[in-house]
Amino acid sequence: MLGSYGTPTMPRARGPLTDALNAALQRAPGTLPASLRRLKFADDPLFGDDTPLALYMLYELHYRGFDGVDDDWEWDVDLHRLRTRLQRAFLARTQDVVEQRFGRAPVAAPGVADELRAIATADGPSVSAFMASEGTLQHMREFAVHRSAYQLKEADPHTWAIPRLAGRSKAALVRIQTDEYGNGREPLLHSTLFADTMRALRLDDRYGAYLDLLPGFTLATVNLVTMFGLHRRWRGALIGHLALFEMCSVTPMSRYVEALERFGIHAAVPFYDAHVSADQWHQVIALDDMVGGLVASEPQLAADIVFGARALDIVERTFARELLDAWSHGESSLRAATTHPGLAPQRAAVRS
Numbered sequence: 001m002l003g004s005y006g007t008p009t010m011p012r013a014r015g016p017l018t019d020a021l022n023a024a025l026q027r028a029p030g031t032l033p034a035s036l037r038r039l040k041f042a043d044d045p046l047f048g049d050d051t052p053l054a055l056y057m058l059y060e061l062h063y064r065g066f067d068g069v070d071d072d073w074e075w076d077v078d079l080h081r082l083r084t085r086l087q088r089a090f091l092a093r094t095q096d097v098v099e100q101r102f103g104r105a106p107v108a109a110p111g112v113a114d115e116l117r118a119i120a121t122a123d124g125p126s127v128s129a130f131m132a133s134e135g136t137l138q139h140m141r142e143f144a145v146h147r148s149a150y151q152l153k154e155a156d157p158h159t160w161a162i163p164r165l166a167g168r169s170k171a172a173l174v175r176i177q178t179d180e181y182g183n184g185r186e187p188l189l190h191s192t193l194f195a196d197t198m199r200a201l202r203l204d205d206r207y208g209a210y211l212d213l214l215p216g217f218t219l220a221t222v223n224l225v226t227m228f229g230l231h232r233r234w235r236g237a238l239i240g241h242l243a244l245f246e247m248c249s250v251t252p253m254s255r256y257v258e259a260l261e262r263f264g265i266h267a268a269v270p271f272y273d274a275h276v277s278a279d280q281w282h283q284v285i286a287l288d289d290m291v292g293g294l295v296a297s298e299p300q301l302a303a304d305i306v307f308g309a310r311a312l313d314i315v316e317r318t319f320a321r322e323l324l325d326a327w328s329h330g331e332s333s334l335r336a337a338t339t340h341p342g343l344a345p346q347r348a349a350v351r352s
Contacts, residue, residue, distance in 0.1 A: 008208025008209070009066060011057065016039065018050050029073045041086070054086060058079065064208070111302075112302050132256075139327060142333060146218045157230075161235050165235065175285055215333070220319075237305065
């Protein structure tokens, strides 16, 4: 649901942490209860439900906020202490799963490009392959609901890197982001194109409309890039994240075009077509100039660049695996405890 100014309303609580946070944010800034500051996190900070939503809510204060929540909460000192605790737990868990998959071997500056290529070409679960071959329109609608958490703010977290870079890497990032923002034309903003896709799929295109339906593994995909984007310390990881994003885009986006054409939903295609066209050269600029320029100017960031790409690989693999597992059992991958009036009939169809 959305509030009176187009900002999302507060999501429903999923546990003790989000319950207490919901209550606190209804109050005036500067009044965060001490009990909330000391509250223990009860679930997985990366792929759980309560803790990832709490971190998502705190991060969202840096985007559009929530209806009825005072804007001054964004920089409230006590709230930042809470966010720091959550963020440390999230980062530690992310580092742990990355190490489990990729090991501890360090990557030096000369090996960054090869490592990113290896990640980009590795086999893994593929939602796009499923959609192209056997996915249904209802699966596509459900997939769009998941992706709305990021696509309706597409490019924004990566843009935070611009003032933190210089020279060739900065110029390359600006070239990529200019396309993401439609070269200054509102109808061509990638976020606008995705809203068009949602309407074509008979979904609610408003920002944050489906937050209550999104499980923790979906929130993790947004929490990761937001954490990187908000911190200069993680500028290298943010660039690695974006580079891998661009390097892995063309084939999946082409498959979604195939699926939508098969469904006859032509009005939903432009968003995916735009990525097929742009990312043909974005992937080259991203690796050669954005990553290459950053490695050349700040070689000490090589390990961070690779970490950002590896972390993206982890959360996207988990996301794909969860969707495909649910669909293989004829179930919805959205949160079963909640419904949305615009989606409930189609969710039933997915399970049938």
